[in-house]
Amino acid sequence: MxxxxxxxxxxxxxxxxxxxxxxxxxxxxxxxxxxxxxxxxxxxxxxxxxxxxxxxxxxxxxxxxxxxxxxxxxxxxxxxxxxxxxxxxxxxxxxxxxxxxxxxxxxxxxxxxxxxxxxxxxxxxxxxxxxxxxxxxxxxxxxxxxxxxxxxxxxxxxxxxxxxxxxxxxxxxxxxxxxxxxxxxxxxxxxxxxxxxxxxxxxxxxxxxxxxxxxxxxxxxxxxxxxxxVSSKYQTVEKLQQYYLFIPSKFKDTYLVYILNELAGNSFMIFCSTCNNTQRTALLLRNLGFTAIPLHGQMSQSKRLGSLNKFKAKARSILLATDVASRGLDIPHVDVVVNFDIPTHSKDYIHRVGRTARAGRSGKAITFVTQYDVELFQRIEHLIGKKLPVFPTQDDEVMMLTERVTEAQRFARMELREHGEKKKRSREDVGDNDDTEGAIGVRNKVAGGKMKKRKGR
Structure with a gap:
């Protein structure tokens, strides 16, 4: 008793x-x-x-x-x-x-x-x-x-x-x-x-x-x-400045590049909803000269740890991740979190933005909201109990980036396609043993091959 x-x-x-x-x-x-x-x-x-x-x-x-x-x-x-x-x-x-x-x-x-x-x-x-x-x-x-x-x-x-x-x-x-x-x-x-x-x-x-x-x-x-x-009901940290951006889905890439330029000098964690999109966006940003590394469930274990360590050691300032990476990882310095794809579960929003403004430091979180995401976004606002302000942008400056971004998108698509074909061939030779978080037997080898040549040029 x-x-x-x-x-x-x-x-x-x-x-x-x-x-x-x-x-x-x-x-x-x-x-x-x-x-x-x-x-x-x-x-x-x-x-x-x-x-x-x-x-x-x-x-x-x-x-x-x-x-x-x-x-x-x-x-x-x-x-x-x-x-x-x-x-x-x-x-x-x-x-x-x-x-x-x-x-x-x-x-x-x-x-x-x-x-x-x-x-x-x-x-x-x-x-x-x-x-x-x-x-x-x-x-x-x-x-x-x-x-x-x-x-x-x-x-x-x-x-x-x-x-x-x-x-x-x-x-x-x-x-x-x-x-x-x-x-x-x-x-x-x-x-x-x-x-x-x-x-x-x-x-x-x-x-x-x-x-x-x-x-x-x-x-x-x-x-x-x-x-x-110790955590009260779904609160997000006080020192965290949260914003949203309402944009047509076809301009998401362009706005992302604009934000990375505007807030240059910070470390970024960018969340995408799928492994494929993480990979595509990483290639797109690399083609534009950003030091971006992906982290998702289809990478082999050693690659994931390698990515994570490069980011931790500040050798790279942009980490692109799926929700695999969004919880529980001890990543010490993230100044800005970008929800490139809005999370489908509103609770995941709390965990994603929890990567920044830690241990008393301040941080920013910016969520991209397209015409298809309005309802999800309203749910997030309801959950955290506050209305988020719009992140200020100069739309004419954003549009000036369109041409370069479109070109980089084309390259990224080509690289993904090549990579997909290479992967098919190698999968016939080798069985795969990744079993975490729905890795469907796909290993990412994008870091090798073509990317290295590109840097060497």
Whole structure:
């Protein structure tokens, strides 16, 4: 009974309690994290805990199951990694924790944080995701790492086919971006995983939004959980300047080029709705001399990580992405987000624009609205509860770009066509093993071949 009372009081006092705690609690040590891990936080430059960490860590250390409602960039990886490492120090054990994530990039990112936090205590992680050779993963699992970070599909694969690998001794399960794991139709995989891990475990479920599917999963997977919410209902950050542009769809490319010129010197993340459009737009911009790189589900794993690292290292200032990339990726500096294709789910708008104006910096988000997108745009405005202003443009200046853009579009189409033919030939020779986010066995090789020649000229 006492536990449920504590739970209720937490729920009811949620907002004021957080405020008080933020005032009082200044360090990870105050939250109950052991000294070794506090030092690791210092080395990573984590001077003080974020809101979600202040709420979740003490409860996790008490052994409670947790539902964390927090957006990307809120420090939620630390909120589950620190309690898990803390517990691992107390009772060292192999195959101690499993973290499920929707995408491979996020899995690698979480693994990096675990390894950085646990470097002084020798924590070993294995990342088990699609698009990477199964055999080497089986070998990594045979060494029985402490932490397994996986996408559900590939993990099931190993649970069924890798001899000697099981999770029967597992102590912690984390589902990060649970809403997205479920939206990507991994429900059956998650159910299978829940069946083969111990009932007697601690479970942390993190999600940016509380959907019906997430509530159902919560009932199936968590015992008497405590809710830690830090994001209020779908708000977008105050320092974010949001605009829209109403334009005929045939002029989208031209307006994009105009905006990139107008706001030159900033880093951009441009969202497209399909892999194909991401690729086409990247080629178009490269033909016009912009340093643009694509990131989407049809690229092989190594290419995706390569793209991401170039952008992170500021070697490229424009990243074009599908929604694959829009959530959970730790991309530190984006000054401007452009919704080149409006998101079909209004909640995705929140996640996309969440790439900018992070950690107290300001940022811009510009959404292109064509004659076909009006209803979707109204839904977005309704969701965030504000009317967006128009981004100011000089239409005569925009129209002066038309000729150059049309020429670049022609080149981009030709390159895509050539690339498509090359791909057909190579697919007959080679089977493809990409399995994340609907990659339909298509590998993008645009970065090679013709593009390189073009630069050399």
């Amino acid at each position: 006492a536990a449920s009372v504590e739970h209720d009081s937490l729920e009811s006092m949620e907002a004021p309690q957080t405020a008080v705690e933020v005032e009082e609690t200044k360090t990870f040590k105050d939250l109950g994290v052991t000294d070794v891990l506090c030092e690791a936080c210092d080395q990573l430059g984590w001077t003080k805990p974020t809101k979600i960490q202040i709420e979740a860590i003490p409860l996790a250390l008490q052994g409670r199951d947790i539902i964390g409602l927090a957006e990307t960039g809120s420090g939620k990886t630390g909120a589950f990694a620190l309690p898990i490492l803390n517990a691992l120090l107390e009772t060292p054990q192999r195959l101690f924790a499993l973290v499920l994530t929707p995408t491979r990039e996020l899995a690698f990112q979480i693994s990096e944080q675990f390894e950085a936090l646990g470097s002084s205590i020798g924590v070993q992680c294995a990342v088990i995701v699609g698009g990477i050779d199964s055999m080497s993963q089986s070998l990594a699992l045979a060494k029985k790492p402490h932490i397994v970070i996986a996408t559900p599909g590939r993990l099931i694969d190993h649970l069924e086919n890798t001899k000697g690998f099981n999770l029967r001794a597992l102590k912690y399960l984390v589902m990060d971006e649970a809403d997205r794991i479920l939206n990507m139709d991994f429900e059956t995989e998650v159910d299978k995983i829940l069946k083969v891990i111990p009932r007697d475990r601690k479970t942390f479920l993190f999600s940016a939004t509380m959907t019906k599917k997430v509530q159902k999963l919560q009932r199936a997977a968590l015992k008497n959980p405590v809710k830690c919410a």
